[in-house]
Amino acid sequence: MSAAAPRRTLNRQVLADHVHEELMSWLIDGRLEAGANLSIDGIARDLDVSPTPVREALARLEHTGMVRRVALKGYKVAPLFTAPELAQLVDARLMIEPVNAELACARSTPQLVDDLKQTIEDLRHAPTGASYAEFREYWKADEDFHRLIAEHTGNPFILNAYRTLGGQVQRFRFFAGLGVTDADNAIAEHTAILDAFAAGDAAAARAAMVAHLNGVKQRSILDSAEHP
Amino acid sequence: MSAAAPRRTLNRQVLADHVHEELMSWLIDGRLEAGANLSIDGIARDLDVSPTPVREALARLEHTGMVRRVALKGYKVAPLFTAPELAQLVDARLMIEPVNAELACARSTPQLVDDLKQTIEDLRHAPTGASYAEFREYWKADEDFHRLIAEHTGNPFILNAYRTLGGQVQRFRFFAGLGVTDADNAIAEHTAILDAFAAGDAAAARAAMVAHLNGVKQRSILDSAEHP
């Protein structure tokens, strides 16, 4: 690149971050087929970037489970979940999130209740169309609700464990297409959890979270049966 | 590098993997001070490698929590744990591992029982000296015990969540220096868990794991009070 001028000299931001976000959005939106090869050079060409930042972005992405790496072979998009895997994912969430709800409720603040209420409002108003952009708004509101609770446990390790699951949740939700089908259920169940928070009833919060996740589990299994 | 011949032409393995393991061992062994700058170029010089694989290794390492990154600033060794953080870490383990014990016990096999017994043997025979090499043997036996159980839940997401914690456990264990002080307790408590597995009593396995982790929590707090 001695003839052509450098493309981004004043753009004081890390290119690898941009690549990372771009790939993330491709993966969440399902623009990439499961099992597809993620060629480093190819992505670099597509994004008009050198392979170096692509390499770094993929390395960061690997631990989310959305991308698999084989040494000296390259990266691939991880395969889609099977129905049993969907159930297992919710089982793992059932291990963590009810405790989160109980802990967060015990340390709840009016601010938290307001924030949670806001995510439910967002959920209610988010379009449930099939478009990826729309779907993402819905997903974000849903994710925010659960993440806020995880953050309010006050335990960073728990939050980290929840995040580890969350990376997978993204793909799971897209795959199952729940954003379109179970909005009413999700809003009702989130509201039940919120009510427990507002009342300061930690045991009820825990129970409501269990009920919610069991609902998610059942509905996702049904959905995945319809879309083999 | 046109004059000097390429250093590793036949070495058919990824250099970034080697750098990754090397950094990991530096971090676990405590050879790196907390808060120290991890200069990409500097590490490259030290390991006689170009910055590219170092960059990739650090990107992979970031999610373990042992290393922090600030865009355009570089990487630093994460600060050591405080006593409340140690307690929180065990709290997070208490959320996951008792369930693991219950699930794994329900699906237990003679093979698993044998493997667990072996880790206890290793624990018993591992030197408890202050040398890093010795300490690592002890830590590995301990880690194997807990990981085997997590693997036998049959739920890859749970295993993943446990691993997320595990990355932190490494530093925690080194920091607190438990490997030297509580070997007898750990062996006894692991044996109690093993007995429950051998008897096929899932509830007892769960209870024994709770007791073990509570023991770890108390002892680590005591230790960290002694070594401020």
Added chain:
DNA sequence: CATAGATAAATCCTATAGGAACTACCGATA
């Protein structure tokens, strides 16, 4: 016709070059 070998392309991986920003230090000037 089928198969073996060679050529070309794609790919991963590492090294190197160089730009931009920050830091430290040192000398010159008000």
Added chain:
DNA sequence: TATCGGTAGTTCCTATAGGATTTATCTATG
């Protein structure tokens, strides 16, 4: 003396070059 400015060094970040290996294609031979 104190402050300002410049220079060298370090560091992060990205681009580019090139080696090694695999894959695909195509040709030549049995």
